[in-house]
Amino acid sequence: MGEVPTTNEPALGNDAVTASGLIKDFGSTRALDHLDLTVSTGEVHGFLGPNGAGKTTTMRILLGMLRISGGRVTLLGGDPWRDTAALHRRLAYVPGEVNLWPNLTGGEVIDLLADLRGGLVPSRRRELLERFELDPTKQIRSYSKGNRQKVALVAAFASDVELYLLDEPTSGLDPLMATVFQDVVRAVRDRGRTVLLSSHILSEVEALCDRVTIIRNGRAAESGTFAEMRHLTRTSVEVETSRSPGGLASLPLLHDLVVEEHKARFSVDPADLNAALEALVRYDVRALTSTPPTLEELFLRHYGDQLDRSAVPGAV
């Protein structure tokens, strides 16, 4: 066992999770490449990224199952590798792929996992079983994927802990149960708990999360609130004018400009909006729609060059 170049100092301020410059190598493959991630206490933090971006690797590092190759990571003020069990009494985890014991019942697994963590709140167990419509007397092997996921969710949320780590917890749930899940997450946030939610479902992240981190190729591509992130992204504008807006082409601040006879479409950075509006007035604006970027666009912008790359063979 070689020494791993890590330094861990006590957590600063109120952050439930801080990772900076996190590196994880598996042999010659670099799974995480200087990842930065900060989850503040009391927030629901979205963790977005394409398959293989490093979301599960990050979760497993936070759980002390994988050892970091470099950088710093703090979880609830402790070192996830060294203080593993002590920290785990204060958190609950729902893995992305729920592998449980086929011959135990759902109810037994819920009690077992919660008890190994330090106990559960019986009334909440009852309530969650009811809301997720889960039969606790069935053996794990007879549950569908969605129902196994519900077992893991009930086991996690029946415990009252400070931090919930959820790795794509709704990938097998139907829309109705996904709504129940959202209500449950909001309820724990209202109690001041912290949630790190990795997900593919953008509407869910948009509905639940205070802040998001987008991870790509093992590094954080962007992080912040949606307002901040939208701020960084161009607004799409469609305008109808009475005079032909052909002169707009000379303005460098307008991007992706398409001019028709009495119409123009373009996108513009938020900082340049005023200048763009001043320029438009000259062509006598009759109608104007502006669309803020959706999460999908944010997402596509960060994955976009990956799509481009896969479309062009041989490109790097």
Place this chain on the structure above:
Amino acid sequence: MRTLTTSDFAGTARLTRLAARRDLYTITAWWAGLGLFVAATTAMFDDSLAVHEDLVRETRIVATNTGMRLLGLTSGPTVGGYMLHREYVTLAVLAALMSTFAVIRHTRQNEELGRAEMLDSTVVGRYAGLAAGVLVAAAADLVLTVVLGVGILASGQPVEGAFLAGASVAAVGLVWVGVAAVTCQLSSTTRGASGMAAGALAVAFVLSGIGNMAGSVDKAGLRVTSDWPAWFSPIGWGQQTRPFGGSHWAPLLLALLALVVLLAAAVALASRRDVGRGLWPERHGHPVAARSLLGPVGLTWRLQRGAFLGWAVVLSMFGLIFGNLTEQIQDLTGNAKDWWTQVGGTDQVVEAYQVSIIQMTGMFVAIYVVQVLLRMRVDETGGTLESVLATGVTRAGWLWGHLVNAVLGAAGLVVLFAVSMALTTGQVLGDTRGQVAGLVWAGLAQLPGVLVVGASVVAIGCATPRWSVPVSWALMLSMLVAGPMFGPSLNLPTPVQDLSPFTHGPQAPAAAITAGPILALTAVAVGLAVTGLLVLRHRNLTLPA
């Protein structure tokens, strides 16, 4: 039951080709392994028993000794027959396992893993999957007949005997094609279906063994006639063919008949159940966990108790049988007596017998310990460990759960065996109480050696979970071979024999138990387990992607 039509078997040919392709390497390995094994052992006996007087003497020992009759049926002084007495049960059990695994791989395992769902959505008849598994396994058994026959023939034995011997082994394999076809309808899991088939195999062995033990020997003391229980066992049928001592082909018909009946039963059962389910309705379990389940020790026990109970039943039964054999043992004279006293290391034949039986039990229990400790790998690579370690359980706590269960399980099995053996020994010799005390202590004194094996498995599993299964079994096998059962008869050099922990176990109850070896073996075991833990604490877990 409605009549079967060809559409019930639609797609069988295609599925059979798929099954054959999947099994190509696996079954070839079985053929090669069994063929080489039989050729090598036959050649060995052909060499060591080349002098006819030696052959007659050795044959008389295994024919007249009731204990040895448990293992095989003697049909006169021939090299081929002597080889079959020693190896037939092993070969038959392996052939049965080859068939069982092949059938279950293409039936129940496909259903359990959800592959059958995809296959069945295509143009595939209700029984096509079952038929494909049965055809591939049966074909494997037919080829095995030839492979074994050629192997024995190549080692210089007569033609008819060689191929009848091959057929008598393959016949047991064929019967278990049918047994597995039935058990994979009954149980909804791969483990359950293989477990039931293995249970049937144990019953068959015991029936044939009891039939041979209770049988009678001819005047020359060279040929055994079995009692009726042997005729209720497929292993017994195979033995009754007596390949080098008269060659009766007729008992093989019993095996074919059994195969047909079992396959008909399997089809009847399959027509009554849903895909993916067993025949028994799904049971509902406890909505809440029992107190005893909560914790790594309780959880591990819950997952292993089935295996433990199976072992407990088998070992108690063998304990009763071996204790009862004391009656024959104490009357032994000549060569048979010499054999026991040499193995047991004392000239008191009963004590020598007890020493070697208790040592053998220690080795058996070590196999149990390897089996349960290898579940650590299943936890890790199967993904359940992820959920456990995401709670307040440490890696050491998880390891502790497995260690406690392995140690207490091993102790429980040894004690159960010793008590059962003492009970029937007491019937023969009197002083049951004294026998219990002596044998239980002798059994417990074997534990440190068992624990060295277990701790090695732990260390291997902690260091390299991916390779832990083959490495652990190879280690177990080599410790067995180098140990007191086989090491001396194989003329292994003393330093090699010393590598096996079993070599250092005390010769109890014949000799007093001394503290030195016990403490040394325990220290080695603790050292290995601690090393394993230290390695485990410093590495990444090997979790599923």
